[in-house]
Every structure is written in structure tokens, then in C-alpha cells.
Amino acid sequence: MINTSRFTRHVSRKSGMIHYWRDYQKEIAEDEFFYVRSCIRQNFFPGAENLFIDILRNKLGKKVFEDADHTTCTGIGYHSDIVPIETTMTVIARQFALMKERGYRNLVISCVTSFGLYSEILDLWKHDPALKTKIEGYLSEATGRSFDEPANMVHASDILYKFRYEIAEQAVNRLVNNETGLPLRVVDHIGCHYAKTFPERGIGGSEFPQVLTGLIKAWGGETVDYPERRHCCGFGFRQYILQSSRGYSISHSRTKLESMMPYEPDLIVANCPGCAMFLDRWQYTLEETDGSVYGPGRTKIPVVTHEELAGLVLGYDPWEIGLQTHQVPVEGLLDKIGIRYDPEKKYADRQGKLIGDTVAVTAIV
């Protein structure tokens, strides 16, 4: 048997990863954030963004501003070829203008699709300044506004990464199995548009991203490196948006779930709302289709977003942060961590009135 560690260029797994991560670090602003929401995150996981803002303001003491005039970035329309790129650029230029008008320079983006699109447009302008000038003209003509490019532009998960140890210091819960004392085994899934287009804009790059791994480790868990770790979640705009292509979407999700299954993960965390949505919802569909489940002990694997994971660690009530909107029930995960919750309040509104019941939900055609 050969000892690979003696190879001149071969390095240990840990140092190899550190080598990658060293090349992919980025500056993340300390405070004063202009936050832009995600169309799909606020629909799929309606508690996540308020939770993020609350953590920043009330747990970390940061100044965060969100503008009611902010609109979609057009990302889904752009990737579906129904919005021309000049229109997309002008819309995004308008978001920059709103930030400028409010006196902010540090942009924090909730959606991974938006983050990828903002990055793409800044890159296009960098390589083609005349294009930027043209868009400045369009924006001025349409709205009378002017804009500056952000001094610092990051994804919301980058912010949690930057302050992961501060959050750990305030942790009420850790990502540890309450009964065994062992770290939870966490699958981290990074949205493709976070770093696959521009690896240098993602913490840890595109192949072995560090951004969610950093959160998981800082909060007591361990990550699962499974063969299809880098595979798409299955969202893929064209695959999902065209109903006739949805089979591609679900087959990709299944590829991932089958690959992670032998590692018996306790949960999945994703920084992209689309990824969290499809890894969550398709588990239900797959079980309904052929009875497949992928978690340990014939259970499904709970899926949470990065904000929700931080919320659980910081002791927020699971139903206050919207975990009842997930398809895969999260109670098993809450029990593992030892988080107390009131089952009766899962579908109750703020006044305690029941507003939904899984039994009452029938197929939506």
C-alpha cells in the first residue's frame, strides 16, 4: 500500500481544502447593509428573511435597511429568455439607485439567482463600460435616477458566515444530537449561481464551497461530503418552469438524494431558496411516486435555509420562523437537537387560531 502523504505535491485532505479556501475569500462589509429580498424566498420560506433581518439587527446589532420600492431583479424572467438583458440591467441599476438614494453602499442579496445576476451584470459593465453608460441613459430616461455600483456586494449567507462565531457565542442550541452527543451530519448545498459562475465571488469557490460548511462547523455540526455534492438541486429554471420538463428537475433531485442517502444525513441546509424548495418538496413527490425516502430509518431529510439554521441555533421558536411551511416535517430534527416546541401551535396564527391543517390539504391541480 502506498503512502500518499509523502508525494511532493500531495497534501492532506484538510490542508488541501485550506489551499482552495485560501484562494477564495472575499471582503464582507462590517455594518450598514442595504438588504434586497428574494421573490421566491419570501414565498417559499416566508419567515426566513424577517428572521435574517432580526438576527442582524437584534442579535448582532447591525444597521439594515430594506426599501419598499425594491422590485424583482427579473432573474427568473431573464433566465427564461422572456426579459431582454438590457431590461434586466436597467431594473438592477434602479436597485442600485435606491441604495444610493438611501445613503447605503453595502448590498446584501437574499436570493442566489439575484446574486449571480447582479454579479454577471457588474462583470459585463466592467468589460464593456459603454454598456454601462447605455444603461445609465436608460435609467435616467425612464426614472430620472442615477446610481453607483455597490462598494461591497455579498449574499446573505456570506453575512452569516462572517458573523458565525458571534452567533455561536449567543447559541441556545448546537448542531449536536441531544441523545448521543454526536455532531449532526449536515449536507450543505450551495446554489449554482452563488459561485459556479464567478468562483471568486463565493467563499471557498465553486467546487468545495466554505460558506455553509463554515456555519455548520462553527455551530457544532459536521458536513457530509457525498459524491453528488456539487450536482444541481434540480431546480434549473427551464426544467422546472416548463411543466413538460419537470421530470428532469425531479430526476436531478433524486440523483442527489440517492447519493447522500448512505451517509444518513440529519438535515440539508441550502443558501439558495430554489434549492431548499426543491430538495424539500421533491422528497414528498418522490415518496408519493415510488415510496422512496432518503433519510435514516425511512424518514425524509429535513431541509432548512441558512437563516433558519441560524434561527434554530439562536433559539427562535420554530413556528415563529416559518418552519411549518416546509414540506418535510422538521419535528424529527427539532427532537434530535432538543429544541422544545408546541405541536398545537404549528399551524396557528398569532392569535392562536388554526389557519391550516395538513389533513385538509388536497391535491392542487
Add this chain to the structure above:
Amino acid sequence: MPREKPYIKSNRQEIPAFAGMTSDAQPVTGNRQPVTVRVAVVGGGPAGMAAVGALAAMHIGVDWYEKEDRVGGKLNNYHQLFPDRVPASEAFGQLVKGTYHNHIDRHLGKAITSVGVNAGRISLNGKDHKIGEADAVILATGFDFFDARHKEEFGYGIYKHVITSADLETVFADGDKLLNVNGSAPASVAFVHCVGSRDEQVGVSYCSRLCCITGIKQAIQIRREYRETRVYNFYIDMRAFGRGYEELYREAQENHGVRFIRGRVSEASEDEQGRIRVKAEDTLMSRPIKLTVDWLVLLIGMSPSCSAVLSGKGEREKSFTNAENPLTGSAVKGQPGVFLAGCCAGPMSIPESVASGRSAAVQAAEYLNKKNGNSE
């Protein structure tokens, strides 16, 4: 990380004076005719060895600089040389023989980091001090292996069973076994061609030329050692250009059952047993494929290591150095008395490096003759 044991034990034992020989050592060959001009040769690999031997044979004094404590360069870590599978130690022995000459002073452990040309004299400098002077210099600084960690999708340095062709060569050279995770013969091994060659993504547009034949040779070696092991080579296109290379390519397919798949590997990952899962496209069959192998071998290309010496600039400034007239000579433009030999001018095989080293020696001699007003 320095190798713990040199694998070419025979050379070190048979020629004990070689590694530490200095100008005070007893000459082995050559007459005692005084020399009036001196040429520096930087680099102790095949091109450097060939150059110093040729210069000494022409009665030119040589100062031979090598950064390591022994000469031979990367040849010291090779097992067998394609296409005839001659032991690397044998080729080393043939080359080093010509370097035992009383006109040659060896300066081992001396790294030349920059070269200056001033009024017909060449100064050779170390990191922060001058090391020597010469009338002309032949740069034979060779190449560096491409750092496979830049091709992040293959996980080199992260997955234990992803290694490079240079690593595999040391396995063969040391007589080690390439076993699977259970300690038995590997069921399958895959080679990835063009890792750090012809790849704009990592800033390498050129072909390193020797990786194809290295992959063929190493695939055959595995099949010879483990008859049951399936061996796959993922290639863009095969560039078997040298003497006997195409024949070896055919032999690999016909006699050794090596499977060649035309297509690039997109990603490697590790499964729960520590084996390597490979995703690729078979472009002849027009379909994506997935494969699980016990070992993945990355055929790494050649990176330049020469122009840093010329310019004194840092690592990032490196590129292969062009001669003034690369079709007909190896003199460096704007640097009279500076000549290139071997892989610092571009990827070369060992016979090409040897020929290049000898050619540079002749060109340096011609330059000195002309400079000294000797038309002969």
C-alpha cells in the same frame, strides 16, 4: 517535501564522488589544456547535462549550477522512459558520464534566481547576492509540474485516491503497490489527460506534448502489474508524435486492453468507500458517463520555470521563454550570450532536451568565437 530516499540508488553508489564533486575534485576525463572562457550552465537535468558535456568536449570551461544537491533533475524521480521502457537510471548514467571532465566545476545547491548581462559579461545572482560570472550562459532550468490543485474539480489534495502522473511515477520507481482501499489489486484506474494543458480556464493554452505518451506508458505499466485491473484513459485527442509513440498507443489497445475514451472529465468526487467517482462525456458515443475507480491519475502538464531566472521576477511572471529566432537558434533576444536549452523554451521530451542542450552548447561556442574575434 523532499523525497526521503532517492530511488536511483545505483547511481549514487557507483559514482560516489558525483553528488559532492567540486572544482577541487579529481577530473575524470579531459586534457589539461587551459581554458580562457567560461560558460555557465544553469540546471542539472537532461538538457543541462548534455550542454555541459558538449561544452567541455569543446574545451570550454563550465560552471554548472544546480539548485538541488544532486544533478539529474526530474529524471531522478522517473521509473522507465517511453517508448522503450528504458530505466531512467540507465539514461541518467549515459548522460552523466559526459559530465566528468576537468573543465567542469559543479556548484550544487546553488539556485540562480536572475541573470544580468553587462558589457559582454554575464552575472549570475542568487536571491540576494551574486553567485558567479561567465562569458555566456545556457539556461536549462527545465519545467515545473502543473499544480493539479488548480483544477479544483478533480479534488487533488483533497481526495486521497486522486494522484498525479508524477506521483504515480514515484510509486513505480519505489516499487510500491497501487492497491485499492481494501488492500487488494485495484479493480480500475482512470487517467485524465490534459490536466493543465490546452486549458484556458487555468491560463494554459499550449499542449505539454508528453502527457499523452506518459498516460499510455503508465496505463501499460498498470496492466502489466495487475492483469485484472481495468484501465481507462480520458483524452481530448491523442498526440503520439515521437519515435515509437504511436506504436505504443496501438500496443496499449491491442496487447494490454487499455480503454481510451474520448472526452473530458468534468468532475471527480469521493464515495463512501473512498473510491473516486468520475463524471465525463464520451464524445464518440455522444453520451455522459459515470465511472467509479479505485485511483484517478491526473496527467499533469508542464509549467514554465525559466523566465523568472531571466527577469528576476516572481512566480506569477513565468512563461516559457522564446528564443530570438526559435526556428533556427536558441539565443535570447536582447540578452547577448544567453541561450536556452530544454524545457525552459517549451515542453520537450528527453531526447529533444538532450539535443537542445547540445545545440545550445554549440551556439554558445559560436557566440564566444565570434565575440573573441576568432572566425574559426
